[in-house]
Amino acid sequence: MLSVEEAESIIFNLVKPLDDQQDVERLDLLSASGRVLAAPVVGSRDFPHWDNSAMDGYAVRYADVSNSSPETPTLLTVVEEIPAGKPPQVEIKPGLAARILTGSMMPPGADTVVMQEETRRQGTAVEILAAPREIGEFVRYGGSFYRAGNPLLPAGIAIAPPDIAVLATAQCVQVPVYRRPKVAILSTGDELVAPGESLKPGQLVDSNQYALTAAAIAAGCEAVPLGIVPDDPGKLKQAIAQALSLADFVLSTGGVSVGDYDYVEQILTELGGQIHIKSVAIKPGKPLTVATFPPSTTLGDSASNLSRNLSRNLLYFGLPGNPVSALVTFWRFVQPALGKLSGLRDRCLPEFILAKTQQDLRAGGQRETYLWGQIQSVDSEYQFKLAGGSHSSGNLINLAQTNGLAIVPVGKKLIPAGEMVQVMWVK
Numbered sequence: 001m002l003s004v005e006e007a008e009s010i011i012f013n014l015v016k017p018l019d020d021q022q023d024v025e026r027l028d029l030l031s032a033s034g035r036v037l038a039a040p041v042v043g044s045r046d047f048p049h050w051d052n053s054a055m056d057g058y059a060v061r062y063a064d065v066s067n068s069s070p071e072t073p074t075l076l077t078v079v080e081e082i083p084a085g086k087p088p089q090v091e092i093k094p095g096l097a098a099r100i101l102t103g104s105m106m107p108p109g110a111d112t113v114v115m116q117e118e119t120r121r122q123g124t125a126v127e128i129l130a131a132p133r134e135i136g137e138f139v140r141y142g143g144s145f146y147r148a149g150n151p152l153l154p155a156g157i158a159i160a161p162p163d164i165a166v167l168a169t170a171q172c173v174q175v176p177v178y179r180r181p182k183v184a185i186l187s188t189g190d191e192l193v194a195p196g197e198s199l200k201p202g203q204l205v206d207s208n209q210y211a212l213t214a215a216a217i218a219a220g221c222e223a224v225p226l227g228i229v230p231d232d233p234g235k236l237k238q239a240i241a242q243a244l245s246l247a248d249f250v251l252s253t254g255g256v257s258v259g260d261y262d263y264v265e266q267i268l269t270e271l272g273g274q275i276h277i278k279s280v281a282i283k284p285g286k287p288l289t290v291a292t293f294p295p296s297t298t299l300g301d302s303a304s305n306l307s308r309n310l311s312r313n314l315l316y317f318g319l320p321g322n323p324v325s326a327l328v329t330f331w332r333f334v335q336p337a338l339g340k341l342s343g344l345r346d347r348c349l350p351e352f353i354l355a356k357t358q359q360d361l362r363a364g365g366q367r368e369t370y371l372w373g374q375i376q377s378v379d380s381e382y383q384f385k386l387a388g389g390s391h392s393s394g395n396l397i398n399l400a401q402t403n404g405l406a407i408v409p410v411g412k413k414l415i416p417a418g419e420m421v422q423v424m425w426v427k
C-alpha cells in the first residue's frame, strides 16, 4: 500500500495546470475576485501618481520653517487652498504657504507639509508652531511606492480583496483569469436516495454528492453533480463515460473496495483508463482509486459513442463511499490537485500547523490516521479539540464544523492530551 506522501506526490505529478492561453477568460474587475490570475500584471503609472500630502495642513518650504517653535512661530502668507483632485495653481516662493488636504497634489516650490495641529490660522496667513523633523515630512512622493513597468501581481495567485485594490489602481478593468475547472461528481450505490426522497428500509441518503459538490465549489470549481448511479456495471460504465466526456476531473464515491458490487476500478480499465493508485495507508480513506485518461480518448465501447480531446490528462478519483472517508480524501488529495489544475502557483498544498491536543488521540498504528475536530486559538497558542463521539468513517454527524484534521503517524497508537500534534487545516 502507498504511503500518504507517496500518493500525494503521484497525484500532484499527474496534474497539468490549465493552459495560460486556451483556458483563460477575461472578466470585469469585480467578477475576478476569488479567481486565479492567468497573466502577470504590470502597471503603466507610478504610484503615488504624483507628489501629494499625507496630512491636512500647509505645504511649505522647509528652509522657511526649520526654526519654528511655539515661542518663535513662523508667519507665512497662504496663497491658495488645494483641494484633493485639483492641481495647484501657485508656486510657493519664500514666505508663502498653501492650504493642503490629505491626498492633494503638492504645489511647485513646496517641499514639506506641516500638519494642521502644529499651526494657527491668522486670516490670510498661518503661523507655523513647530519645525518639521526633516525636509519632505508628510510628503508622499510620486513613484515612491511603485515605479511603472515593474511587476505588480504575478500570475497564479488567487485574487483577494487587496489584489482587487491593486488591479483597480492599475486600471486593469478586464482581468485575465483561468476558467474554473469542471468537476463532475457522481454517487454509486443501490442503497442511495436523494435527500428529498422517502427512505425504505435499508436505504441511505446520498450525502456524498452534496458534500463533494459543496467542497468543489469552495475550491473554486464549476461542479457538475450527476446524481446517483446504481451498482449495475452497464449503467455505471455509461455514467462514468458521460462524466469523463464533460469534465476535467471526475469524482465518484463508493464501489472501490473489495465488495461484490465494487465495480469502479474494473470499469475504469475497460474505458481505457490507467490506474495509478488502488489504496493508500490512510484512515479513513484506504480504498482510493486514482486513474488517468489520456488526452485523446474514445470512452469504451462504440455503443456509448463518447470521446473527447483534451490538452491534458483527465483525472478520475474513485473516493471511498464512507462519508468521512470521501471528504478526508477530497481534502487530502483532491483539493491540492484541483489547486494545481486551477493554475495556482503556490498555496495549493495542504497547510499544517502544530497544535496542543486537548484530548488523547488514538489510532491503530497501521495507517496514517486523520481525526477530525476543531483548531482553536487558546491563550495565544493553537489547540486541537477532538470531535466528540465515534470516529467511525461512517459517522458524518460529528464531522459538522470540522476545520482541522489531527494526524497520528504510522507506528503511533496514542498522542496523549497536552502533547503537540500536526493538524491539517480544512475548509
Ligand SMILES: Nc1nc2c(c(=O)[nH]1)N[C@H]1C(S)=C(S)[C@@H](COP(=O)(O)OP(=O)(O)OC[C@H]3O[C@@H](n4cnc5c(N)ncnc54)[C@H](O)[C@@H]3O)O[C@H]1N2
Residues within 6 Å of the ligand: 187, 188, 189, 191, 192, 204, 205, 206, 207, 208, 209, 253, 254, 255, 256, 257, 258, 259, 262, 284, 285, 286, 287, 319, 320, 321, 322, 323, 325, 393, 394
Ligand atoms: N472486506 C473489506 N471490506 C471493506 C474494506 C476492506 O479493506 N476490506 N475497506 C473498508 C473501508 S476502509 C472503506 S472506506 C469502505 C469503502 O467502500 P466503498 O468505497 O466500496 O463504498 P461502498 O461499499 O459503496 O460504501 C461504503 C459505505 O458508505 C456508504 N455510502 C456510499 N455512498 C454513499 C453516499 N453517496 N452518501 C452516503 N453514504 C454513502 C455506504 O452505504 C456504505 O455504508 O469499504 C470498507 N469495507
Ligand code: MOO
Residues within 6 Å of the ligand: 282, 283, 284, 285, 286, 287, 320, 322, 325, 393, 394
Ligand atoms: O478507510 Mo475506510 O475510509 O476507514 O472506512
Ligand SMILES: [Mg+2]
Residues within 6 Å of the ligand: 254, 255, 256, 257, 258, 259, 261, 262
Ligand atoms: Mg464497497
